[in-house]
Amino acid sequence: MLNLFTWIMAAAVSLVAPATLAIAADKPVLTIYTYESFTSDWGPGPAIETAFEENCNCDLQFVSLDSSIGILGRVQLEGAESKADIVLGLDTNLMATARDTGLFAPHGTTLAGRTSLPVDFSDDVFVPFDWGHFAFVYNSETMAQPPVSMQELVDAPESLRIVIQDPRTATPGLGLLLWVKSVYGDDAPEAWAKLESKIVTVTKGWWDAYSMFLEGEADMVLSYSTSPAYHVIAESTDKYKAAAFSEGHYMQVEVAAMMKNAPQPELASQFMDFILDDGFQSVIPTTNWMYPAGKASVPEAFGDLITPARSLLFTPEQVAQNKSAWVAEWQGALSQ
């Protein structure tokens, strides 16, 4: 019994101890809030940490939260007393809301000439770190002729089965909602009503849908145009492809911002500038499976990916103002 007790106490101490270590360390600590997959062993986190710590004489610590909207919620709850120096992993859809909280400070970094986004991006608070296009991914071995436009997908027979994500819980889900809205405008509900018969299900998270597609539950899955690159590089198979739609593809730009009350403002500024450097950007393609926002080179497999004719993107303000109404409209159209 004593042994069990000793073990339990040891376990309890070991759970709390790592959190206190940070306080004991003598180097200044730069705290970055980000989403969970960023910090995993295959995410960009570890390499970026090493690269930044080479020159900062500091200890970079990531705090990983469950989603990008979870990061914003967290700093809003913490307010001015937040321990975060930087939040990393918001996107254009959250920018206006984030700006309105007044929690973030101007980054003071030059963006002009250092970015390689397919759209104009200039902002004094947010620094873009990567971007991607949403796309439907299919298996070219079982589907020879994918739809070539959103319209063709909408008009496709019911036998074409797609799996998508919920706009309220998953970034790609919101992306598709905005994609359909930017293609169809006020006629979006009709397009959704036509799409409905082809939707196998609407999942909570991206992986739920993607794994269902890999298991053969659907012909196409809503994902990113870069998804096939993963299968080429990590699994040496080119059977998965993204379908290029002639109306253009909706974009996601992921951004970072520094907190107005950052405990380490100088380190935070230094990191904001570092984001567009090669040490950060070169890691992105094969860890976050997105395009680098800076001028880093991409692996060969990225060269075979589709390049959308048009990049669709609402302004952050448009999204912030309309997203609740558009989600209600989406719900209505799919619940008929």
Place this chain on the structure above:
Amino acid sequence: MSWRRPGPVSGLGLGLAAGLLLLALASIGALIGAAGSGYGTASHTTGYIRHVAGFTFFQASLSALLSLALALPVARACWRRASKWNANLLILFAFLPVVMPTTVAATGLIGVWGQRGIMSQLLQSTGGPALPPVYGLGAVLLAHVFFNAPLMLRVLSSTLGGIPQAQWRLAAQWGLSDLERFAKIEWPTLKQVIPGLLALVFLLCFTSFSLVLMLGGGPAVTTLEVSIYTALRFDFDLPMAGKLALLQLMICAGVVILLTMLTGRSWPGAAGKTGQTLPQRGDNALSTRITDGVILAIFVCVTVLPLFAILWRGISPKLAAVLAWPAFWQATFTSLSIAVLSGLLATGIALVLASARSRRAVASLAVWPLDLAISLYLAVSAIVLGTGMFILLRTVADVFLLAPLLVLLGNMLVSLPFAYRILEGRLASLASTQDRLCAALDIRGWRRFSLVTLPALAPEIGYAAGLSSALSLGDMTIVALFGSQQFQTLPWLLYQTMARYRAGEAAALALLLLCLTLLLFTLFVLSAKLAGRRNYA
């Protein structure tokens, strides 16, 4: 009649239950009282919320009733065949579905019922077509039965085992038919646990979230929990999230109170030596054998095959790769520590609460406040509890330091109702056999508890602790709310693996998580059994 007095444990139990319920209410209150609402316009109109609440109620009721409809015949068939090892094995490991992370469990379900699942392949190998896509309310109900029927089976089986041997003997002597046996002997006992079970499963299905979205086929199949999440995260409308959480709590409270009233104050009769069955009339008739066989086959298809699908997919070269990750071992250690701690904590508290219930029942005092308070933790979603606690605590303490404690608390609250139900039934039957004897011998209080009750209760304590720790091993919702780099659990690692396309590694991790859950559970059950035996000797 001094032995009927409730004693100090009753007060302690009531206090604990009230304290924990207050915690849950305080979290909701913190959200409702939070300043600042909403990014966007309110997408939660009264009409829509009423519709969602109604649908959730309907779905949860149907799920609970269907689970019972499957579990009851299976429990009876297993009881009839209790001498068979496979029936016992089925009952012992019936808890597994409910402790799996939902994403993993869902892949198991798709592995059986999906387009390329086991069922479709069987059909196709016999020349038939593949199964049509199963998504919709039906799939959600199937999944809920998969999760909850095994749980019911476990409780119903032990209830059947608690019926005194004398009654079975009478039934055999009178040559009662199967139906007569059910009506005269089994039902009077079963009806005392069934309302509580229905309440538990109703709560679990009412608060279901990612599974409902994943299998529901579209936003029309939804739950109130989805709306709570939307209000809290998508709209950042904390007061609205708090109000919805309160609505959820009130609906669940209504159902629990109603079902508790049906249960009344009685409890299962004296437990004889469990596990012994007398042959009854018609047991070996061909028709009974066939029915039992069919019932068990259906049960295995619904609840066991998905687990095999998970195992099967996990076996790959990736398994060795995962075992070589330092991150895997780190996460395993963290997960096991939390699981063991919260399992023991939940069992300890459940023991106090169940003792209080048993003492109050003997003293003819109301037990519903305890039943209600304990069930209701299940009606408060982890995200509400987590966010509310965060708001309340962040001003008084460092949240990073508190994170492990909050995760522990959250996991403990989730497993408490299960542990409580397991211990409470056994304690009640012990009370009815031992109360008078102990009073006569003047063994009471702590002495009685440690000398008489504890050894007899050992197997249930082991089961409760095993189940509680298994539950917290598979939980990832609460960890996700507090996250930090150092604090990684296995489900969290699994989630990260998935978020980076790594299907093979994710399947291997799911398999390892399943094995670890089994191992931990078995260790608890075995050690409790050994401890109990040693005390008796």
